[in-house]
Amino acid sequence: MQNPNSNETSPVLVEIKDLRKVYPNGYEALSNISFTLKSGEFVCIIGRSGAGKSTLLRCINGLIPLSGGSLRVNGTEFTTLSDQEKLLLRRRIGFIFQEFNLVDRLTVLRNVLIGRIGYKNDLSAMLGYFSQEDREKALWSLKRVNMLHRAKSRADRLSGGEKQRVAIARALAQEPFLILADEPVASLDPELTWEVMNDLQTIAREENVPTLVNIHDLETARHFADRIIGIAKGRILFDGPVRDLTSDHLREIYRSNDLQKKSRYEI
Template sequence: MLEVKNLQVVYSNGNEALKSISLSAKRGEIIAVIGRSGAGKSTLLRCINGLQTATSGEIILDNENITHMSQQQLRLTRRHIGFIWQEYNLIERLPAMTNVLIGRLGYNPGFGSLLGYFDRSHREIALQSLERVHMLHRANFRADRLSGGEKQRVSIARAISQNPKILLADEPVASLDPELSVQVMADLARVAREVEVLTLINIHDVELAKKYADRLIGIAQGVIVYDGKPETLDSHTMNRIYRFDKDQNAGSSMSPENNALLGSPAVVA
């Protein structure tokens, strides 16, 4: 279903965010990607979604090599990739229903979608998607009138309405309070299981990751250091994932670049 082979990403400033990442995943799996800030979690999801170009390696989704795509291929592929963002990415002044219909845009090309016209079949799918996340009663509410948890549920509905081959969620509960985080993660995992979609969730909260994912992938400094069941993640591996890298951090505050920043009037002012 998804094959990532020796994926490497070097940003233009020379920063190697991913170093030869390889993984394969099946339909219906729910995978939590954990790791310290800067480990490379978002870079991985962004590569799969075509938002970031791989420096080397390959990404194969449903037997299609999606590593390097033309703009047109990218458009077609993206309609099969649902993305859930930390900050929801809803259009605030539009109703929840319209926001979910936006997930159907890839299937409703041409003038219709430009005019905001979606036929009955699209509307039915949008309503079903809202129902799945218990948000049918908010279908006509403008997005900016919804609470954070409700916004994220609408954004899950939008992603599901795409009938995606893969669902990518980058810190989907990081903006929510602990109680809501649990509820929204529970909803996300339940919906993903119901529609049997392969789901990759970047998440900082390891307890939530262990509770709702079938599989954990731990990344440290662009390398996978754990790939397995939540139950078998031990404290030694946790240390490898979350270790404080003394060598890397000891020098940084005193680096010539930082000294220059300290001395820079533009920064001090």
């Protein structure tokens, strides 16, 4: 079996084939999802609420199990891994949430150090001991998102944009080979949206980490993405560079379930 932590990066980092997800209540959230991600790519996923975007991201890092298909991350088949091995793989996949999901009562630095927790053994994690190497890594990540000056303040003292940057730093501290972002800017104002997306894009380019971003705002997606994937009702309707995305595609992606209702792209 291949070591899930091997540093050699193959050009194709994530390879998804016929991914299928059926929830226990019988609802088919995803079906026939196939695409690949190359290193350094910045991909935006667009689609309506409930189309399956979040489910897809959570499937990719194994937070929820697949119902079928194959998912290869960094050359390792995810579906056959044991729970323990999944943890080892997941520590190298950064995940950024809409609600930032920081631990409020801890300092910013501690929150970023949480990104290193997958690398610690149980004892030092319980005692809260982080080596100098870990701390340097965390400080470097904070510096990367220009948040070094807030390292000592508590996470609940930060503003929304700052919190999201700390969350990005936490993902960076994981030394990720893949970053997944689930609506990272949905609770931020337009100005902060731009800044946070800029951070994400720069990191993807400079660290050569492929990034997959779920996003509602089409303009932002168009501006930042190298490639756009459009999902509706659990199926991929569009996958290609931004310039190929036509209003026909948009109409399909954003089509309402109510036949009477017209999408804003149908005028």
